[in-house]
Amino acid sequence: MCVPGLAVLITFHYAALAGNVIAWKDYKPYLSIATSDWVGWDNFKVITEGDPAFLGAVRNTLVLTLIQSVLVFPAPIILALLLNSVMSLRIKRAVQSVLYLPHFLSWVVVVAVFQSILGGGGLINSFLRQHGATTLDIIGNPDLFIALLTSQVMWKDTGWATILFLAALSGIDSSLYEATAVDGASRWRQIWHVTLPGLRGVIILLLILRLGDSLSVGFEQIILQQRAVGIDASEVIDTYVFNHGVVGNSWGEATAVGLVKGVIGTLLVLGANKLAHVFGEQGVYKA
Template sequence: MTRTSELTTARGAPPEKAEATAAPVRKSAPPPARTGLRARLRRDRMLLLFVLPGLLLLLGFHYLPLAGNVIAFKNYLPFLGIGGSEWIGFDNFKIIFNGDPAFLNALEHTLLLTLIQAVVVFPIPILLAITLNSLLSQKAKAFVQSVLLLPHFLSWVIVVALFQEILGGSGAVNHAIRELGGSGVNFLSNPDTFFGVIAAQAIWKDTGWAMILFLAALSQIDTQLYEASSVDGASRMRQLWHVTLPGLRGVIILLFILKLGDSLSLGFEQIILQQNLVGRDASEVLDTYVYNNGVVNGQWGVAAAVGLIKGIVSVGLVLAANKVAHIFGEGGVYQR
């Protein structure tokens, strides 16, 4: 063995070989350069062109008309126009907050229908989606889903006409009651049953549409979670509580927030079509109050004030519900 090899063996590898065997030091990549607004507009110009018609429609029919809320602070007369009408400040709001009996009656009915919508109408599509997803085959599920979805595409005029043929004074239900020796009950003109009929109509018409959203959310739940829980001995109810409902929680909260924001707008067309049957005292809600006072009676300023208050309250409900969703760890309508 030569002296060079002895020195190499004694002292280890040469410096250049030691450096080669050492792990290379990786330099952190520089952060990506931020794209300017002009570059992003140029890059996404085709997408923006596709969005432009919808954006113009939204601006023209939803945002620009918001400027008309100024008539809530005026004694608005159509032949004078917005500019020529007298500015009266908050006088229109004083009529409302001083305890107008018609307004209080409409507010009471609106809150009652909101409670019915939240407690009765909203959970039914969830229960129906869970039932269809767990009990029926794919063919049966598709058939039932199509049948339940069909009423959503019918107008309220047709829905109300169908319910009159079934529950009206000379409808099928009353005809059967009279055949059995009883006295008929006109459910549509009875103040005690009117709100129940309204809820039944909403369930029949819109349950199928809402059910599709929950079925789509159920399809995203990993089936291995059910298999693992079944191996651990979990019953159907345990799987429902610990797997299915947590998987639906995000969709349920999101749809509930959107429903809450729209809770004060309770089917104007549905109620106005049946208001003559039961009378305004038993069926008036905020939307019909705005119509009857603004369009029918010509109190445009009062009607606009009610609509403005309703919009502000709806926005507040959405913000509050979204905050609660963030507390429970959900994204809600928008992120924090």
């Protein structure tokens, strides 16, 4: 049963790594990688010489990563704590089922849902027109694009991300809560001294994995909405690789950018994992 999954992993994740040699070649789609001319480190000049389009993509990526790390990462933890406090098992399961559903929708559907509600012809603006009020420019507003992306991510994935935290919460010994209750600890004190320490290992593990993927901020989500707000406000590293490489036919430079991004992500994981060991946590792996 594992063979199909392993085949996909090896083919598209490990064997495909050999294609990174394009970063040192003047690759053309109608030529093979082997027959393309070597150009050395010329393709990396887009990074070392600070191409304005590339710097703009890096800036947007870092801003979006910072905002989503602050707002999106803690959201499932808070939601898991709220769900864990629900006493009725029937209500808890019903709420979980509703919260899990958006995760199974593709980004095409999610973007369409937001556009049908917040777009120029959406429900909100249609209601405002009917009552003679000023309409809202949300979907096509570059100043609100990051807030829009963040809200979409939270709506789609927060419920699904609570699964790990709920599993970790179920593993906390209930006698610890009973002991703190006997000592007179309030609900908030129990969360601070029992619940959060019980979740610390999972939180650190997911944070390390999040750091490794921090420069990937949703290619499909952004490319579907890029035309509405323009390149300047929406270009990130992943869309830069697509627009510069596939659309702009600069395959070597795009591969170089993607390769550097992967190396940085790997270093972030290794560094964060080492830091977790310093603080006595297991991290992703033991070293």
